[in-house]
Amino acid sequence: xxxxxxxxxxxxxxxxxxxxxxxxxxxxxxxxxxxxxxxxxxxxxxxxxxxxxxxxxxxxxxxxxxxxxxxxxxxxxxxxxxxxxxxxxxxxxxxxxxxxxxxxxxxxx
Amino acid sequence: xxxxxxxxxxxxxxxxxxxxxxxxxxxxxxxxxxxxxxxxxxxxxxxxxxxxxxxxxxxxxxxxxxxxxxxxxxxxxxxxxxxxxxxxxxxxxxxxxxxxxxxxxxxxxxxxxx
Numbered sequence: 001x002x003x004x005x006x007x008x009x010x011x012x013x014x015x016x017x018x019x020x021x022x023x024x025x026x027x028x029x030x031x032x033x034x035x036x037x038x039x040x041x042x043x044x045x046x047x048x049x050x051x052x053x054x055x056x057x058x059x060x061x062x063x064x065x066x067x068x069x070x071x072x073x074x075x076x077x078x079x080x081x082x083x084x085x086x087x088x089x090x091x092x093x094x095x096x097x098x099x100x101x102x103x104x105x106x107x108x109x
Numbered sequence: 110x111x112x113x114x115x116x117x118x119x120x121x122x123x124x125x126x127x128x129x130x131x132x133x134x135x136x137x138x139x140x141x142x143x144x145x146x147x148x149x150x151x152x153x154x155x156x157x158x159x160x161x162x163x164x165x166x167x168x169x170x171x172x173x174x175x176x177x178x179x180x181x182x183x184x185x186x187x188x189x190x191x192x193x194x195x196x197x198x199x200x201x202x203x204x205x206x207x208x209x210x211x212x213x214x215x216x217x218x219x220x221x222x223x
Contacts, residue, residue: 033211033212035214041198041216041217041219042214042216042217043152043200043202043214044214045211045212045213045214048210048211086151086152088212091154091165092165096142096154096157096164096165097142097154097212098154099144099151099152099153100151101150101151102151
């Protein structure tokens with residue numbers, strides 16, 4: 001099955017700073033999703049992005065499928081951006097989505 | 110549009126007891142997932158249903174865990190008997206279909222086994 005690696009594992013930012021989170025995967029994918037888990041445990045889908053670039057407010061994501069990585073950009077970070085960011089890809093053709101270990105982001109005021 | 114509903118939100122049981130979690134996916138979603146998330150780790154897929162059929166249960170500890178999705182809507186995840194290492198959040202999620210659709214998560218059911 002496919003392997004997913006996220007980096008960095010931990011990131012501490014000052015409010016207003018920008019950041020880039022990375023997700024590497026070991027095989028070609030037709031489905032990649034980014035999630036944010038808030039401090040209360042709720043997982044929110046940020047992007048469905050198997051390829052290309054998408055933007056939603058201060059967040060944007062780019063997936064380069066041929067090079068097997070995806071990037072999540074957070075601009076002008078806010079304290080509410082704190083939490084854990086996960087990427088997920090299909091394990092096999094059944095699209096059973098498997099998650100990386102996550103990047104824990106802390107944004108300080 | 111109502112989200113994925115889960116219950117109970119919190120449960121504390123003693124080891125060797127049993128527990129059941131319930132999930133109601135978003136209306137019209139054919140695919141339903143159960144994930145286990147241990148503190149500090151990413152969610153681990155336990156079982157995936159497409160309507161009322163099982164697509165993947167390769168990571169489900171079948172000696173103690175069982176899940177069903179009768180009529181292709183609601184689902185129940187059961188643990189019997191529970192072990193200390195089953196302490197985790199059990200997350201239910203759903204999507205329209207399994208291929209290329211956004212996944213939506215419920216708030217989770219927090220289980221503590223003492």
